[in-house]
Amino acid sequence: MTHSDTFAVNASVSNTPSLTHSQYAALKVKDAICDCFRRKTGERPSVNVQSPDLGVHLFIRNNRATISIDVSGGSMHKRGYRTASVEAPMQETLAAAVIRLSGWDGERPLLDPMCGSGTLLCEAAMSYCRIPAGFLRKEWGFTRLPDFDSNRWKKVKTSAEAAMRPLPAGLISGSDLNRDAVRATRTNLNNLPGCKDRIRLSEKNVFDIPAVGNTAIVVNPPYGVRLGDRESAEKLMKEFGDFLKQRCTGCTAYIYAGDRQLLKKVGLKPEWKKELNNGGLEGILGKIDLYASPKPQPKNV
Ligand SMILES: C[S@@+](CC[C@H](N)C(=O)[O-])C[C@H]1O[C@@H](n2cnc3c(N)ncnc32)[C@H](O)[C@@H]1O
Numbered sequence: 001m002t003h004s005d006t007f008a009v010n011a012s013v014s015n016t017p018s019l020t021h022s023q024y025a026a027l028k029v030k031d032a033i034c035d036c037f038r039r040k041t042g043e044r045p046s047v048n049v050q051s052p053d054l055g056v057h058l059f060i061r062n063n064r065a066t067i068s069i070d071v072s073g074g075s076m077h078k079r080g081y082r083t084a085s086v087e088a089p090m091q092e093t094l095a096a097a098v099i100r101l102s103g104w105d106g107e108r109p110l111l112d113p114m115c116g117s118g119t120l121l122c123e124a125a126m127s128y129c130r131i132p133a134g135f136l137r138k139e140w141g142f143t144r145l146p147d148f149d150s151n152r153w154k155k156v157k158t159s160a161e162a163a164m165r166p167l168p169a170g171l172i173s174g175s176d177l178n179r180d181a182v183r184a185t186r187t188n189l190n191n192l193p194g195c196k197d198r199i200r201l202s203e204k205n206v207f208d209i210p211a212v213g214n215t216a217i218v219v220n221p222p223y224g225v226r227l228g229d230r231e232s233a234e235k236l237m238k239e240f241g242d243f244l245k246q247r248c249t250g251c252t253a254y255i256y257a258g259d260r261q262l263l264k265k266v267g268l269k270p271e272w273k274k275e276l277n278n279g280g281l282e283g284i285l286g287k288i289d290l291y292a293s294p295k296p297q298p299k300n301v
Contacts, residue, residue, distance in 0.1 A: 080136030118185025
């Protein structure tokens with residue numbers, strides 16, 4: 001970086017009683033960088049928060065500071081496809097983790113019957129189509145570093161893009177009872193290459209779905225924290241459990257709930273549970289197998 005380049009400092013401070021304001025901490029690092037340049041060159045670089053030449057990140061936790069250079073150019077969870085949203089969308093990286101943990105590989109259909117802004121559907125599509133997480137990203141921090149090798153970057157991009165494949169129509173589907181949610185989901189999916197009009201979407205109450213067979217059901221029902229109240233969230237979970245039992249034999253459900261107690265309301269024993277946070281909120285993912293025939297028992301040998 002030279003004095004004619006711009007920079008921005010972004011800070012995150014936690015568990016450090018002597019320093020509670022991250023803005024103040026960021027200001028101190030900014031001043032230090034400017035002072036250093038002024039001492040050496042007599043001039044100081046300018047700050048540009050929107051599009052800096054160099055992003056500097058300050059992370060302070062338990063009285064220990066780490067200063068690093070932002071090579072991605074903003075948080076990687078911002079994939080760029082979510083141009084529309086309704087209330088309580090999942091963080092993209094959490095949705096990606098849910099899809100990864102479900103082990104879904106496109107061998108059978110995938111359905112999200114309470115799709116909201118469609119984050120789980122978008123991440124499932126990205127996973128199947130092998131769309132790199134940063135595919136829609138226009139700017140990367142590392143391209144502004146002095147040792148950036150543009151030919152190598154082109155090669156990396158070309159080989160990742162050559163591995164991409166289109167989504168078979170109907171493999172992924174989603175629904176929500178909120179019309180705006182379905183609209184937002186459609187907008188977001190259409191931002192992904194090879195996905196436009198390939199995902200079946202409908203405005204529907206989950207309980208109006210007649211039957212589902214041999215499908216991975218991936219769902220994030222309302223938490224009862226941000227959307228509606230706790231009582232109605234628990235009631236919905238119980239009814240959703242009945243829906244799974246009665247109409248989804250042969251499927252596997254992956255339910256991301258706000259907490260263990262809410263997940264329990266489904267009334268079905270999960271094969272496994274995994275704790276996963278959603279942008280600061282606690283949450284838990286449970287896998288529930290809905291066997292078509294009684295669960296196979298180990299044979300006596
Ligand atoms: C927590 S949000 C889902 C957020 C979504 N995973 C995302 O990332 O955008 C829960 C969604 O469930 C929908 N919903 C609630 N009750 C429903 C029902 N009975 N049938 C269908 N959708 C329902 C709500 O409209 C809301 O969009």
